Amino acid sequence: MTSAHHGTRIYLVDDHQEFRDSCVWILEQTGFEVQAFPSAEALLKEITRHPPPARSCVVSDIRMPGMSGLELQSELAHRGLALPLIFVTGHGDVPLAVDAMRHGAANFIEKPFDAPLLIEAIQSALSAHAPQAASGALANLTRRERQVLDGIMSGKLNKVIADDLKISPKTVELHRANLMAKLGAHNVVELTRAVLGQA
Structure with missing residues (x-):
C-alpha cells in the first residue's frame, strides 16, 4: 500500500x-x-x-x-x-x-x-x-474573466462585481462558470487553491 x-x-x-x-x-x-x-x-x-x-x-x-x-x-x-x-x-x-x-x-x-x-x-x-491548471489556465482567461476572478478573490458577491464592472449579475455568473471550468475548480476553495498554485 x-x-x-x-x-x-x-x-x-x-x-x-x-x-x-x-x-x-x-x-x-x-x-x-x-x-x-x-x-x-x-x-x-x-x-x-x-x-x-x-x-x-x-x-x-x-x-x-x-x-x-x-x-x-x-x-x-x-x-x-x-x-x-x-x-x-x-x-x-x-x-x-x-x-x-x-x-x-x-x-x-x-x-x-x-x-x-x-x-x-x-x-x-x-x-x-492537473496543475497545468493555475499557470496555463490563468493565461487562457479573457480580460473580463480575470476581472471577475479578481472580484471573487476579493470576496465580493456577484452583484457587487456586476456593479463594479457595469455588467449584469447574469453576465458575471456566466464569466464565473467559464473561468471555474477553465481552472478545473468546482467551488471557491478549489478556485483559490488553483490561483495560488496549490491545486
Whole structure:
C-alpha cells in the first residue's frame, strides 16, 4: 500500500458488483481513495451532495441500464464538472468509446484488462488534467474573466462585481462558470487553491 495517491478520489461506476469489487480492491491497494456506484444516477446524487475533491477521476462503464456512460459524460459537462473520465468498454463498444474521446473523455480501456493498465490510465488522466491548471489556465482567461476572478478573490458577491464592472449579475455568473471550468475548480476553495498554485 502506498500513500502516493493520498487525497486522490476515484469514482467507479459499473453495474456489475463483481467488477466493482475487484476494481475497488486494485485501486485501494495502489493507495487511491475509491467510491463505487452501481449506476450513473447514484454517482450524480453523491457529487451533488458532496462536491469532488480537486484530484478526482471517474472510471465508468460505457453501457449500463438507466443512464449510460455517455449520458453521464454529457451530464457532468452540463454541470460544469471538469472531471477526467475513463471509460471501460466491452469488446463491441470501441466506436462508442472513440465518440466519448471526441467529447473529452481522457481514455478508454477494453475489458478484460490488467490492473497496471487501469492504474496507468488513471495516473495519466490525472496528470493531464492537473496543475497545468493555475499557470496555463490563468493565461487562457479573457480580460473580463480575470476581472471577475479578481472580484471573487476579493470576496465580493456577484452583484457587487456586476456593479463594479457595469455588467449584469447574469453576465458575471456566466464569466464565473467559464473561468471555474477553465481552472478545473468546482467551488471557491478549489478556485483559490488553483490561483495560488496549490491545486
